[in-house]
Amino acid sequence: MNWLFNFLLPVYPLRCSLCGEPLLQQPWMKMGICSCCVGDLRKESIRDADICRTCGMPLISERGSCLSCRTRQHYYSSHCSLFMYKGIARNLLKAYKFQSVSSLSFLWAQLLYEAVQHKFSQPPLIVPVPSRGSSIRGRGWDQMELIRRNLSQKYSLDTAKILSRTGGSSQKKLNYAQRMLNLSGNITCTCSPAELPRKILLIDDVYTTGATIDECSRVLKQGGNTKIYALTLALAPY
Numbered sequence: 001m002n003w004l005f006n007f008l009l010p011v012y013p014l015r016c017s018l019c020g021e022p023l024l025q026q027p028w029m030k031m032g033i034c035s036c037c038v039g040d041l042r043k044e045s046i047r048d049a050d051i052c053r054t055c056g057m058p059l060i061s062e063r064g065s066c067l068s069c070r071t072r073q074h075y076y077s078s079h080c081s082l083f084m085y086k087g088i089a090r091n092l093l094k095a096y097k098f099q100s101v102s103s104l105s106f107l108w109a110q111l112l113y114e115a116v117q118h119k120f121s122q123p124p125l126i127v128p129v130p131s132r133g134s135s136i137r138g139r140g141w142d143q144m145e146l147i148r149r150n151l152s153q154k155y156s157l158d159t160a161k162i163l164s165r166t167g168g169s170s171q172k173k174l175n176y177a178q179r180m181l182n183l184s185g186n187i188t189c190t191c192s193p194a195e196l197p198r199k200i201l202l203i204d205d206v207y208t209t210g211a212t213i214d215e216c217s218r219v220l221k222q223g224g225n226t227k228i229y230a231l232t233l234a235l236a237p238y
């Protein structure tokens, strides 16, 4: 039986990646998380009323738009995250990205799908923000590509991997302006502007300064009148 368990383990984890609860016969088994932890995660969802309608950052005393969006123009029309990068969402994202619990891609895809259904009557073409080549090589797989594939195969959403990324160093310690400079010329679109639809939804894992989403949006808007929306798993304000 050992060989069978070894074969099944990477696809169907036997225990919840958060609390360790055995997952056999649980509905969320395939996703690597137990029903209880999914319930707790959902309680952390960001509410539309609490965020800037443009960039998705939490509002403190402002109403509608944050102070930053009143002075800075974005290339995208609006962005929002499912969760703040803290608590359960942060632990799950860390397990997904750094401990390679790839089965969580099913969970992220389901949550993104629910958000797309909630926000759009007609889902736009979904385009993943391209990951840095060095981070894909380090991990051995592409975390956003896996989610894109689930959205396409399980939920029949239109998706396209039309952005590619070359060079650029890690952006962790850079501010918005430094990130825009670091990204400059590194993101390209593999199809012509004429082929792009009227609406595109960019998806990514973590939104920090918004520079990556802005640069992807700038590239996608060149020469066309495509409207860009963005949806990310977690918000980690810089």
Ligand SMILES: [Zn+2]
Residues within 6 Å of the ligand: 016, 017, 018, 019, 020, 021, 033, 034, 035, 036, 037, 038
């Ligand atoms: Zn659990």
Ligand SMILES: [Zn+2]
Residues within 6 Å of the ligand: 052, 053, 054, 055, 056, 057, 065, 066, 067, 068, 069
């Ligand atoms: Zn804002």
